Amino acid sequence: MTLGVYISYRILDVADLTVEGSITLGAAVCANMITSGNDPVLSLLIAFIGGTAAGLVTGLLHTKLRIPALLSGILTMIALYSVNLRVMGMSNVSLLRMTTAYSKISDWLGVNKTISVIIIGGAAAVGLVFILYWFFGTQIGSAIRATGNNPHMVRAQGINTDTAIIIGLMLANGLVALSGGLIAQSQNYADVQMGTGAIVIGLASLIIGEVLFGKRGFKSRLISMIFGAITYRIIIALVLRMGMPADDLKLFTAITVALALSLPRFRELRDTFKASISGRKRHA
Amino acid sequence: MLEIKNLTKVFNPDTINEKLALDDVSLCLNPGDFVTLIGGNGAGKSTLLNCVAGVYRQEGGSITLDGQRLDRLSEHKRAKHLGRVFQDPLMGTAADMEIQENLALALRRGMRRTLRWGVTSEDKALFHERLAALGLGLEDRMSVKVRLLSGGQRQALTLLMATLKAPKLLLLDEHTAALDPKTARKVLELSERFIREMGLTCMMVTHNMRDAINYGNRLVMMSHGRIILDVNGGEKRKLTVEELVHMFSAKAGEEVMSDRMLLS
Numbered sequence: 001m002t003l004g005v006y007i008s009y010r011i012l013d014v015a016d017l018t019v020e021g022s023i024t025l026g027a028a029v030c031a032n033m034i035t036s037g038n039d040p041v042l043s044l045l046i047a048f049i050g051g052t053a054a055g056l057v058t059g060l061l062h063t064k065l066r067i068p069a070l071l072s073g074i075l076t077m078i079a080l081y082s083v084n085l086r087v088m089g090m091s092n093v094s095l096l097r098m099t100t101a102y103s104k105i106s107d108w109l110g111v112n113k114t115i116s117v118i119i120i121g122g123a124a125a126v127g128l129v130f131i132l133y134w135f136f137g138t139q140i141g142s143a144i145r146a147t148g149n150n151p152h153m154v155r156a157q158g159i160n161t162d163t164a165i166i167i168g169l170m171l172a173n174g175l176v177a178l179s180g181g182l183i184a185q186s187q188n189y190a191d192v193q194m195g196t197g198a199i200v201i202g203l204a205s206l207i208i209g210e211v212l213f214g215k216r217g218f219k220s221r222l223i224s225m226i227f228g229a230i231t232y233r234i235i236i237a238l239v240l241r242m243g244m245p246a247d248d249l250k251l252f253t254a255i256t257v258a259l260a261l262s263l264p265r266f267r268e269l270r271d272t273f274k275a276s277i278s279g280r281k282r283h284a
Numbered sequence: 285m286l287e288i289k290n291l292t293k294v295f296n297p298d299t300i301n302e303k304l305a306l307d308d309v310s311l312c313l314n315p316g317d318f319v320t321l322i323g324g325n326g327a328g329k330s331t332l333l334n335c336v337a338g339v340y341r342q343e344g345g346s347i348t349l350d351g352q353r354l355d356r357l358s359e360h361k362r363a364k365h366l367g368r369v370f371q372d373p374l375m376g377t378a379a380d381m382e383i384q385e386n387l388a389l390a391l392r393r394g395m396r397r398t399l400r401w402g403v404t405s406e407d408k409a410l411f412h413e414r415l416a417a418l419g420l421g422l423e424d425r426m427s428v429k430v431r432l433l434s435g436g437q438r439q440a441l442t443l444l445m446a447t448l449k450a451p452k453l454l455l456l457d458e459h460t461a462a463l464d465p466k467t468a469r470k471v472l473e474l475s476e477r478f479i480r481e482m483g484l485t486c487m488m489v490t491h492n493m494r495d496a497i498n499y500g501n502r503l504v505m506m507s508h509g510r511i512i513l514d515v516n517g518g519e520k521r522k523l524t525v526e527e528l529v530h531m532f533s534a535k536a537g538e539e540v541m542s543d544r545m546l547l548s
Binding site: 135137138139140141142143145146149150152153154155156157158159160161 | 337358359360361363364366368370374375376377378379380381385386388389390392393394395397398399400401402403445446
């Protein structure tokens with residue numbers, strides 16, 4: 001999921017709220033398909049495709065209809081709420097005792113649930129970093145990166161920025177929906193509310209990743225996103241164990257992200273403050 | 285080759301800020317023309333260039349390049365035929381991408397982009413050679429992020445990107461105005477060299493009268509959205525800055541010279 005947010009927020013420079021809906025969409029699609037007896041791995045693929053469709057809607061609203069990116073995302077997110085209810089048929093679906101991708105691995109390798117979560121999570125992370133690194137190194141991928149960087153230059157080089165943004169948003173939301181599907185399968189349930197705050201969690205992981213694990217090359221950036229997400233989970237687990245009520249979790253996350261995002265401004269204020277002090281000293 | 289006919293551009297139409305930026309402008313460029321476009325602030329030079337590039341849509345008139353109606357194409361489709369360098373050195377390159385990645389984007393201008401790897405080893409060899417020709421030592425820093433380059437280096441890189449695939453028409457929009465005089469001179473000389481060596485057709489907007497006289501084979505002066513002077517070849521070579529200033533005040537009818545023009 002963090003990788004999805006990374007694509008929209010850092011590469012495309014768009015805060016895409018669609019993810020709040022597409023993560024649930026992924027979960028809903030998996031829940032629907034698994035309860036009706038389909039293969040859980042296939043359901044993940046369909047979840048990914050569903051997410052790209054959500055990204056396509058946001059992309060079209062933003063580029064072709066010129067609705068601001070933030071609002072386009074909100075519109076799709078709200079619309080997805082109804083879509084998700086339709087897909088699930090009710091507000092939450094239990095997947096207990098059903099065949100999920102995790103139970104398949106458990107049966108196959110004879111390991112317990114926790115190990116299979118680690119195996120699938122690890123494989124997904126490594127695989128996605130690899131695929132994304134390849135994709136953003138291609139001609140199309142470079143064009144998308146450049147679009148987030150400098151749209152004027154990109155148009156002057158004959159690239160359709162609208163198309164680039166749409167592809168980027170589709171990929172981002174596809175990844176988020178895929179992770180929604182994985183979450184539903186590991187938790188054994190899908191809930192229509194589960195997407196609330198997803199963008200903030202994604203941003204938190206992104207920022208932690210950048211701060212702790214650096215942002216030098218593109219490859220190391222992608223990897224740091226993964227470690228950022230893991231670190232975020234560890235922090236949350238620690239805070240909960242220290243006795244913070246689970247109800248306060250989202251408030252805690254929001255405050256953390258707000259602080260992290262305002263760091264550059266704090267640095268600026270500190271520097272002007274320092275400058276004014278040293279200036280006064282010189283005058284005295 | 286480039287035919288601009290009765291081009292009209294109005295900014296903020298039907299409001300109190302309405303401004304007629306281009307007033308029935310017609311201009312014809314011959315293949316190999318290197319036109320310097322001069323005029324005061326708000327004369328419409330940059331607007332003219334941006335209309336050709338497709339940044340703005342005109343209200344009336346037509347732009348034809350080699351028989352093709354350019355004004356019916358979107359900005360990114362026109363880019364196939366055009367090389368552009370902007371006034372702001374930050375505008376022409378993607379700051380967070382490597383020098384070679386920027387060049388690779390430019391190399392495929394007007395071509396279909398595929399899922400093939402962005403920068404191949406043949407590309408790198410080509411870039412190395414072209415960068416070496418700039419004489420700025422950039423050929424040994426190809427994997428450096430463009431953000432770390434100076435304004436002059438970025439402008440030279442943008443110029444190289446604009447001409448990497450020979451464009452039918454090169455548009456230089458005051459591309460040395462933001463540079464210090466020494467760097468500006470270097471970038472200008474580089475521009476002239478590229479234009480000469482590749483036999484490009486070029487329109488260069490400038491505020492600097494001396495540059496407008498020294499470079500190119502044709503000088504076009506604009507004022508209030510109209511072309512007021514168009515001199516060619518030998519006649520242009522004999523021009524002096526004083527004459528140009530004189531002609532400008534005579535033609536424009538009033539004293540509308542900007543300080544920037546007089547100072548330069």
